[in-house]
Amino acid sequence: MYKKSAKPKITEPNLPSDLPLLGVDSIQDEEVIELGLIQDSRIPFQTAENIVISQAIFRNVAFNHISLPNAKLTDIIFEKCDLSNVDFSQCFMDRVRLNNCKLIGINLTEASLRNIVFDNCNASYGVLRYFDCKKVEFKNTSFAEADMYTATLNDVSFTHCNLDKAQLSGTKLAGIDLSTCEFYQLALTPEELRGMIIAPEQAIALAGIFGVVIKE
Numbered sequence: 759m760y761k762k763s764a765k766p767k768i769t770e771p772n773l774p775s776d777l778p779l780l781g782v783d784s785i786q787d788e789e790v791i792e793l794g795l796i797q798d799s800r801i802p803f804q805t806a807e808n809i810v811i812s813q814a815i816f817r818n819v820a821f822n823h824i825s826l827p828n829a830k831l832t833d834i835i836f837e838k839c840d841l842s843n844v845d846f847s848q849c850f851m852d853r854v855r856l857n858n859c860k861l862i863g864i865n866l867t868e869a870s871l872r873n874i875v876f877d878n879c880n881a882s883y884g885v886l887r888y889f890d891c892k893k894v895e896f897k898n899t900s901f902a903e904a905d906m907y908t909a910t911l912n913d914v915s916f917t918h919c920n921l922d923k924a925q926l927s928g929t930k931l932a933g934i935d936l937s938t939c940e941f942y943q944l945a946l947t948p949e950e951l952r953g954m955i956i957a958p959e960q961a962i963a964l965a966g967i968f969g970v971v972i973k974e
Contacts, residue, residue: 766893766913769873771833771853773813785809785826882920926950936960 780794785806792810797817805825812830817837825845832852840860847867854874861881869889876899884904892912900920908928919939926946932953942963951964 765915766895768875768893768895769853771813771835771855773815773833773835777813777815780814785824 774793777793777795780791780796782791782796782799782801785791785801785804786809787806788808788810789806790810790812791814792812793814795815795817796819797815798819800820800822801824803822803824807826808828808830809826810830811832811834813833815835815837816839817835818839819836820840821842821844823843826849827845827847829846829849831849831854834851834854836854836856836859838858839856841856841864842860843863843865844861845865846869847865849866849869850872851869851874852872854871855877856875856879857877859876859879861876861879861884863883863885864881865885866889867885867887869886871889871891871894874891874894875897876895877897879899881904882900882902884901886901886909887905887907888909889906890910890912891914894911894914895917896915896919897917898919901924902920903923903925904921905925906929907925909926911929911931911934914934916934916936916939919936921936921939921941921944923943924941924945926944927950929946929950931946931950933955935955937955937957937960941960944964956964
């Protein structure tokens, strides 16, 4: 018998009450960005590895297809930002909130996420292969057609998320509650389904995985 996991206890970003305005036009390898408010701006396309961002708020910032592999992000809030197609592969995030953000096609391959909240975001078509989540809350967020192949989900919750056609093969879902989520089709096998928590009406969407034909 699988036990339903409780809502994760997320540690919130540790931020000072007042942050000075910062301007970020370019990012270099191993650069450190900290203690600042970046808002109402656009950061042009560029590639920078091993950067560190800490104790910062990004508000209404557009990241134009930026590639930031191996980044370390701690104590950060993203509000109404556009991070579509940004490459955060192999990054480490801790105590980060993403509120009302556009994350279409974001690349979080092999990323490690700790104490993260995604709230009212659009991460459709995201590439989240092999990402490792612990104490992560997904709320009102779309992962439609996202690739979560062989993800690790530990102390994770999904609430009112769109997971339609998400690739979940290789991802163990025992104890994961998807009963409030929307999906008409999921890419997974019966083994990954074992122990997943769903609503009765969702069973129809999963019947095809077992080769069952439902006659109307």
